[in-house]
Amino acid sequence: MDLDLILQTFGKLIGGAGTTIALIVPALMLGIVLATVLAVMRMSGNGLLSRLARGYVFVFRGTPLLVQIFLIYFGLGQFSALWKSLGVWDWPMREAFPCAVIAFALNTAAYTSEIIRGGLLAVPFGQIEAARACGMSRLTVFRRITVPIAIRQALPAYGNEVILMVKASSLASIITIMEITGIAKQINSQTFAPFEVFTAAGILYLAMNFVVAMGIRGVEWKLTPHMRRRA
Amino acid sequence: MQGLIDSLKLMSFGEGGWGYQFLLAAGMTILLSTASYIFGLVVGLIAACLKVWGGFVLRGLMEIYTTIIRGVPELLIIYLLFFGNEAAINAILGMMGIVEPFRLNEFVIGVFAVGLISGGYATEVFRGAIQTVPHGQIEAGKAFGMHGFLTFRRIILPQTIRLALPGLGNIWQLILKDTALVSVVGVTELMRISQVAARSTREPFPFYITAAILFLVITTFSTKLFRKAEAHYDRSVRRAS
Numbered sequence: 482m483d484l485d486l487i488l489q490t491f492g493k494l495i496g497g498a499g500t501t502i503a504l505i506v507p508a509l510m511l512g513i514v515l516a517t518v519l520a521v522m523r524m525s526g527n528g529l530l531s532r533l534a535r536g537y538v539f540v541f542r543g544t545p546l547l548v549q550i551f552l553i554y555f556g557l558g559q560f561s562a563l564w565k566s567l568g569v570w571d572w573p574m575r576e577a578f579p580c581a582v583i584a585f586a587l588n589t590a591a592y593t594s595e596i597i598r599g600g601l602l603a604v605p606f607g608q609i610e611a612a613r614a615c616g617m618s619r620l621t622v623f624r625r626i627t628v629p630i631a632i633r634q635a636l637p638a639y640g641n642e643v644i645l646m647v648k649a650s651s652l653a654s655i656i657t658i659m660e661i662t663g664i665a666k667q668i669n670s671q672t673f674a675p676f677e678v679f680t681a682a683g684i685l686y687l688a689m690n691f692v693v694a695m696g697i698r699g700v701e702w703k704l705t706p707h708m709r710r711r712a
Numbered sequence: 713m714q715g716l717i718d719s720l721k722l723m724s725f726g727e728g729g730w731g732y733q734f735l736l737a738a739g740m741t742i743l744l745s746t747a748s749y750i751f752g753l754v755v756g757l758i759a760a761c762l763k764v765w766g767g768f769v770l771r772g773l774m775e776i777y778t779t780i781i782r783g784v785p786e787l788l789i790i791y792l793l794f795f796g797n798e799a800a801i802n803a804i805l806g807m808m809g810i811v812e813p814f815r816l817n818e819f820v821i822g823v824f825a826v827g828l829i830s831g832g833y834a835t836e837v838f839r840g841a842i843q844t845v846p847h848g849q850i851e852a853g854k855a856f857g858m859h860g861f862l863t864f865r866r867i868i869l870p871q872t873i874r875l876a877l878p879g880l881g882n883i884w885q886l887i888l889k890d891t892a893l894v895s896v897v898g899v900t901e902l903m904r905i906s907q908v909a910a911r912s913t914r915e916p917f918p919f920y921i922t923a924a925i926l927f928l929v930i931t932t933f934s935t936k937l938f939r940k941a942e943a944h945y946d947r948s949v950r951r952a953s
Contacts, residue, residue: 543885543931544924545892547903552924555910556917644783651785655896662788675795683784683792690783 483677490668490681498685500660504578504650508585509643515586516593523598534594541591546649549588554580554656581653585646592642600635601627633704640697644690651686661685719918722909730909730919737905738926744822744891744901749884751827756834761864763839774835781832786890793825794818794897822894830887837879841872874945881938885931892927902926 523534541549554577557564564570573579604627612622654663665682669675702709725731763774781789801814845868853863895903906923910916 540924540928543928545889545903545927547892547895548906548920548924548927551903551906551916552920556920559915559917648783648785651787652893654787662785662791665788666791669791669795673799675792675799679788679792679796682788683780686785686788687780687783 482680483674486672486674486677487681490665490678491685493668494661494664494682494685497659497661497664498689500658501647501650501689504581504585504653504658504660505643505646508582508589508650509646511582511586512589512593512646515590516597519590519594520597520601523594524601538591538594541588546584546588547652547655550581550584550652550656553584553587577653577656577658581656581658585649585653588649589642589646592645593639596635596638596642597631599638600631600633603634604630629704633701636697636701636704640694643693643697647686647689647693719915722913722915722918723922730905733905733909734902734922734926737900737902738930740899741888741891741901741927742930744819744826744894744899745884745888747823748826748891749830749887751823752830752834752883752887753880755827755831756838759831759835760838760842763835764842778832778835781829786826786829787893787896789829790822790825790893790897793828794821797821818894818897818899821897822891822899826887826890826894829890830883833883833886834880837876837883838872840879841875842868844875845871874949877938877942877945881935881942884934884938888927888931888934 519534519537522530523538525531557574561570561574564574573583608626608630609622612626617625650660651662653660654666657663659667661682665678669678672678721729723729723731723734759774759777762770763778766774797816798814801816805812805814849867849871850863853867858866891901892903895901895907898904900908902923906916906919909919913919
């Protein structure tokens with residue numbers, strides 16, 4: 482183990498961390514929007530919509546993310562004539578970066594929709610009944626009672642999903658994106674010091690996930706003032 | 713329409729068709745997953761026991777192991793073991809005075825890497841299950857004069873399997889999908905054969921779709937098997953409904 486090399490590599494990898502974050506943040510935001518739509522479809526009571534949402538979740542959870550990335554980046558690239566006629570070929574269909582973001586978003590949406598659904602289902606019926614008895618309208622009940630309780634329920638699971646996303650972002654390196662893992666692999670092929678290089682990258686990922694976990698815990702603390710012990 | 717027929721021809725078993733190669737690759741995916749899974753279960757069970765009953769040092773080491781596995785990307789672990797093992801093995805061989813370079817087979821590295829990943833997750837599942845076994849039962853075992861290992865084998869382990877099965881089913885799904893990553897080190901499983909076929913025919917779409925469908929078939933089928941196993945181990949438990 483060459484400690485100097487680890488530190489040196491670390492400095493170079495920090496630059497890649499920016500790319501990793503640039504991949505994750507839009508993917509998570511798109512993912513949450515899509516997941517909400519899916520969860521609403523799933524719980525709508527409409528047979529067709531609910532079945533569509535279930536099918537979506539089944540397909541995206543049942544296949545490897547790498548297959549999804551390749552299908553979107555290389556697979557859909559096969560129909561370049563169609564994309565050119567639609568005017569989406571130069572961006573995003575030909576570029577690796579937006580393709581990776583789309584693949585991550587579609588993938589995380591499947592998992593997140595189940596988390597949202599679980600959160601909504603966990604809201605005790607008595608709470609909703611009580612709110613109705615207080616004379617709140619359906620929308621007010623949803624906004625004031627259902628959503629806050631559901632968010633509290635879903636938050637720990639969503640935190641895990643964010644960590645999984647941080648880890649999954651390393652797959653972008655396979656389609657030539659130079660994020661942390663991509664840079665690490667490049668440095669490894671120049672230095673032939675796999676232990677030092679990949680250890681440095683691993684520490685960086687661990688640190689990022691630690692920050693995510695702390696952040697989620699902070700939000701949880703903020704959202705549950707009634708659970709805190711009074712000073 | 714013609715396009716669809718041409719695509720289907722690509723997947724046929726005759727001349728110019730990749731059907732046979734894909735079946736072989738699907739077999740490789742299953743073999744790789746099964747081998748890594750079994751390796752992971754053994755690692756996980758041992759690590760869980762160390763986490764529950766081990767001393768301060770062992771417990772700390774296991775904590776580090778599971779934290780790394782859960783916090784570091786799978787791809788990075790595969791790279792580390794793939795690029796790192798040669799350096800490590802050759803360094804050890806060098807110390808023994810053997811200078812001939814040695815290479816581990818890609819399949820072995822794949823199983824080792826994915827096995828260690830599944831082992832990290834399995835540790836937590838087993839630990840949770842072991843700790844769910846009521847303490848009174850262990851005391852009762854002792855009262856019957858069973859020594860530590862016998863209590864473990866007769867009282868704890870049978871219940872652990874039942875309690876751990878749902879979690880272990882999830883790990884199997886995870887592992888099945890993680891084997892796709894082993895394609896980067898050159899094991900000819902589903903992902904790899906799709907890449908090879910896509911490159912040589914310049915028609916990536918049908919092949920990646922086929923790979924996705926085959927993965928779905930394997931996951932669906934194995935989910936059913938796990939359901940059956942769960943029902944089998946649950947037969948002694950009375951349900952409320």
